[in-house]
Amino acid sequence: GENVEQHPSTLSVQEGDSAVIKCTYSDSASNYFPWYKQELGKRPQLIIDIRSNVGEKKDQRIAVTLNKTAKHFSLHITETQPEDSAVYFCAAGANRDDKIIFGKGTRLHILP
Amino acid sequence: GEEVAQTPKHLVRGEGQKAKLYCAPIKGHSYVFWYQQVLKNEFKFLISFQNENVFDETGMPKERFSAKCLPNSPCSLEIQATKLEDSAVYFCASSRNTDTQYFGPGTRLTVL
Numbered sequence: 001g002e003n004v005e006q007h008p009s010t011l012s013v014q015e016g017d018s019a020v021i022k023c024t025y026s027d028s029a030s031n032y033f034p035w036y037k038q039e040l041g042k043r044p045q046l047i048i049d050i051r052s053n054v055g056e057k058k059d060q061r062i063a064v065t066l067n068k069t070a071k072h073f074s075l076h077i078t079e080t081q082p083e084d085s086a087v088y089f090c091a092a093g094a095n096r097d098d099k100i101i102f103g104k105g106t107r108l109h110i111l112p
Numbered sequence: 113g114e115e116v117a118q119t120p121k122h123l124v125r126g127e128g129q130k131a132k133l134y135c136a137p138i139k140g141h142s143y144v145f146w147y148q149q150v151l152k153n154e155f156k157f158l159i160s161f162q163n164e165n166v167f168d169e170t171g172m173p174k175e176r177f178s179a180k181c182l183p184n185s186p187c188s189l190e191i192q193a194t195k196l197e198d199s200a201v202y203f204c205a206s207s208r209n210t211d212t213q214y215f216g217p218g219t220r221l222t223v224l
Contacts (some may be wrong), residue, residue, distance in 0.1 A: 102147075
């Protein structure tokens, strides 16, 4: 089955700097890669997703890149703000299965 | 509705008691997923439905866990004879076309 590895587990970034979170997946059949942000005690919220037919997608300060050959994808947050502090999860899914397999999460701290 | 709804928010059970959790998917979404998030933030897929049919139950501990999605009723996840290790937040998610999944607020189950 699919296995998703996520690094780092914790990341501290100065406000205004960029943050990068990296994930790898094992199942070459995976073709959908969402990223979720989860604040303490809240539901996971989708912030961006990418499908395997594109290599990069951007939405304002958030971008995701995908390298299908290497089976890795990354989340980039630029100009970080205090409200970006949360736990971020990458995930991978394949149409044939539909469930998504999550990474273990990255706790992002934005330092003032 | 426009958001996935889950009830109750919190549930406390003594070990060996039954627990029943409910989920109302977003109107028009035909896929429902249940995930378990344990204390270390890890998500575990439990089961998915396409309308009232089980789509994928590979994550379900079948001895004590069961789930249903009946027409015109909220979906439910039931745990018979709860154990301490069942303590977790249980999230329901729904999707329209087996792709983007939107999560509910979760039910925190505490087994004492």
